[in-house]
Amino acid sequence: MAKKKKSIAKPSVERTEHTNNYWKCLLNRTDTPFNGEALKHECRIGIYGWRKKFLYILIILIAALVVLNAALTLWIISVLNFSMNGLANMRVDSDGLTLNGNAFIDDHLFATSISSRKDQSLRLISEDNITLIARSSSDGKVANKISIGNSRLRAISNDFRINGRDGRLLFGVNEDKVTVATDTLQVDNLSGLRFSRSIQTPLIQAMGHSDLKLISPERRVSLLAPISIAMESRLGDVSAISLKDLRLKSKQGKITLESKDIQFRNLHLAIPTQTARHQFSSNVYQLCVCADSGKMTAEGRRSEVILLDGRRVELIIQPKLFAGDLFDIVSSHFNLKEKEYFGLAFLDETCQYSWLNLDKRVLEHEYAKKHTHEKLILHFLVKYFVESITQLNDTASVELFYLQAKSLVANEVIQVYADTVFLLSALVLQSTHGDYVNEEKVIEEYKELRGQSRGHAIVKYMSIIEKQPTYGVHFYEIKDKTGIPYWLGLSYKGINQFDYNDRRIPRRNFQWKQLENLYFREKKFSIEVRDPKRVVHTLSSINLYENAIEESIDTFDDLSTAITDPTTQ
Structure with a gap:
């Protein structure tokens, strides 16, 4: 029996038959x-x-x-x-790499330019040190290197320079020399500037209102010159202090002391037990030499005059010295021309200024008689204020008015509002230090004054002070008939009455043209006002003496130009 052959169908034929069967089933x-x-x-x-x-x-x-x-x-x-x-x-982006936050560099950083955003600071922080290296483009060797480490800053360079914003050289160091190209080299530390060897310079000058000291703590200081040596102080003193002897020796020439006033301080005082028979003029200063010891003694009383800039002038006042002569002696130190605005005064027991009578001897004033065993302290101040400093002809007078106004504002005698204090402080800084260049923290008012000269700053300061209600007012403590205390203010405008606890705005104001008569007797001060009702105001005052104090300092600034400048008017 023949075996049946298995029919093997290909997948494509099977899928085709499956599709045909589907359509046949559907039909x-x-x-x-x-x-x-x-x-x-x-x-x-x-x-x-x-x-x-x-x-x-x-x-x-x-x-x-x-x-x-x-x-x-x-x-x-x-x-x-x-x-x-x-x-x-x-x-x-196309400009490079921009970082908005902090960047931590674990290894080397190679860059051609590193910059911060506008108005923002760039900070480089490292736990150990920060090293900036610049290599030579030809051989790749280190050309310059700056290393900032713990408490140290090292720089390796053949030529180190610091330039200003205008490109001008300020400081330079190389193998041959150290160059300081600024107008002035200023050292502000307490120990000063130290040199281990010699120094050669054409000029050594102290800053304004500062002392110049040349000190050798263990050896000596030698000043050598082939022709001459000149020491000059235009605003201050020149002092030579020695622990032992101080010798002035001239081998071929002579020693000349040339000055309008020559003072010998710390001399032994010779107080006579009786009045001398011979009368000397008030401008004669007597020195006596003791026969046994050869010591020089000065007859008189020790006194001290405090100037407006804080300096103190020590004097020996003779019994017959008039206050006017003493005033001329003090004012002659400053070459003051307008003396009529200034005067001398002392503080009495009530801490109020009492002016010296220039036609009276200094030691005959009541204060000098009560304090015979104390040093007589006098103050050189502005006595008569003017409505505007443009009425002054001498720049030295303007300087003194400025110093007096600055002191009165600091002591709250001239009351100013809070917003005005900042501007006044900025003007004081501008007149003292010039332009403020510190970029970390700048006072806004001071920053706006950059570029103004010292004279313009002083005139601007005085123009603001002159508008204050208490400018040029001398205050005196008084009481009315009922015993209520007030402050009586005398100024070039008139007589003002202030509350005892508020001296900013006057309670009453009497202009000079309104006053008909003034009466002062036995500590009672009466004002008769020109009025149909003839109201008489009676006040009790401790003292109302006319006084003034003055100081003058040579100024090298353009005060004359600043006073007439239209921008300061």
């Missing part, structure tokens, strides 16, 4: 209504069995991988802080 059912469920069972179509399960599993795995990939992508973006501009705070 044979035209006699019955179309039923999808029946057709599904009778005519089998689609993927069935394990193939269908595998397909579903594959689709689920692909969807899970897509979701996981999207989640990881979002997590990486969140952790690394990606943005449209770049990675985190870092942005890469």
